[in-house]
Amino acid sequence: MFGTTPGKNKTKNLHFRSTLLKVTSLLLFTGLMAISPAQDKKVLQKVVIALHWQPQTQFAGYYTALIKGIYKKYGLDVVIRPTGLKDNAVDLLKSGDAQFMTNFLSMAIEEYDKGLNLKLIAQTSQKSALCIAGLKSRGINKLSDLNGKKISIWQVGFRELPQAFLTKYKINASFVPIRSSVNLFLMGGTNAQVVMDYNELNTIIFSGIREDDITLFRIADYGLNVPEDGIYCTSEYLSKHKDICERFVKATAEGWIEAFKNKEEAVRYCLKLKRKAGQSANYAHQMKMLTAMENIIQVDGGKLNTSLDRKSFELAVQVLKDAGRIKNTIKYDSFFNPVVR
Structure with a gap:
């Protein structure tokens, strides 16, 4: 064998x-x-986004992109830094402590005119949230009722557009500067109040004022649409890191879409951040804010519109020039450099 x-x-x-x-x-x-x-963390690009105010659902898209891992999916390790109390977003962008910032279009134009070489890379807000609120029970039913009346307005950064609105419609009213609250208006010290429809309007409603008693003049509906929130970086950063800028905008857009789909989760996370920062946190207020932001930020066919309307930009420049806030005629193509089309 x-x-x-x-x-x-x-x-x-x-x-x-x-x-x-x-x-x-x-x-x-x-x-x-x-x-x-x-290994995965090693390939992530760390960037800081400085928000121009404290945690709230006005910025839910950024927070949702963070907690849902959307930024990481795009290869980004993002740090979100709220500002507006002890520091501001513009200073962080100038110093290089932040690579991106959010800001109002009009305020960014002012900084650009002063010499800050920034670029708007995405206009997330498409409709101005700025309004003037009055009460029917106090005789404010139509625009002409504002003649001879006192209007509460924040001390810094918001006067130009409401003033242009009054001038355009020949309304002779006077502004009363306030710090931040709506208390003077609620107590009858003024006849009307400049508000953002996603924020101070809700404060008035939650103070006990019936919604059907409020007369709201939405400035955008009167031919003066200057949208607010956008994403900015320096011209130098954009020229060196265009790919990162593109990924950041795409991820943020996805974050907004996800936040609108899952509002409750987005609201609860923002409430958690507000409480951690020792700030008052109201679920109903933040939910109404996020719902209002959905009307301001335009999502069409599952896609976020991040373009800047040329006419809105030119209007903003003209309003600021007329108010003496800027000296130069700023060109649309030098200011706006979209990274996603």
């Missing part, structure tokens, strides 16, 4: 098992390296 001896069979089996173990270990190690968090 022909065949192999038991000793030789045993040697071959041991050699085969040893080889198989080595190959399996190598494949397992290679697979672990491919999915290793440390």
Whole structure:
């Protein structure tokens, strides 16, 4: 009979098992390296976005993109830095402590006119939220009723458009500067109040004023649509890191779409941040804010519109020039550099 001896069979089996173990270990190690968090984190590009105000659902798209891992999907390790109390977004962008910032279009134009070489890379807000609110029970039913009346307005950064609105419609009213609250209006110290429809309008409603008693003049509906929030970076950063800018805008757009789909989750996260910062947090207020933002930020066919309307930009420049806030006629194409079309 022909065949192999038991000793030789045993040697071959041991050699085969040893080889198989080595190959399996190598494949397992290679697979672990491919999915290793440390390896994944190494390829993420860290950037800071400075928001121009404190945590609230006005910025829900950014927070949602962060907590849902959307920024990471685009290869970004994003730090969100709220400002507006002890520091401001413009200063962080100037110093390089932030690569991106949000800001109102009119305020960014002023900074550009002063010499800050920034670029608007995405106009997230498409409709101005600025309004003047009055009460029917106090005789404010139509625009002409504002004649001879006092209107509460914030001290800094919001006067130009409401003033242009009054001038355009020949309304002789006076502005009363306030710090931030709507208390003077609620107590009858003024006849009307400049508000953002996603914020101070809600404060008035939640103070006990019936919505059907409020007469609201939406400035955008009177031919003066200067949208607010946009995403900015410096011209230098854009020229060196256009790919990062594009990825950041795309991820943020996805964050907004996700926030509108899952409003409750977005609201609760913003409330958590507000409480952590020691700020008052009201679920109903933040939910109404996010719902209002959905009307301001235009999502069409599952896509976010981040373009800047040329006429709105030119209107903003003209309003600021007429008010003496800027000296130069700023060109649309030098200011707006979209990274996503």
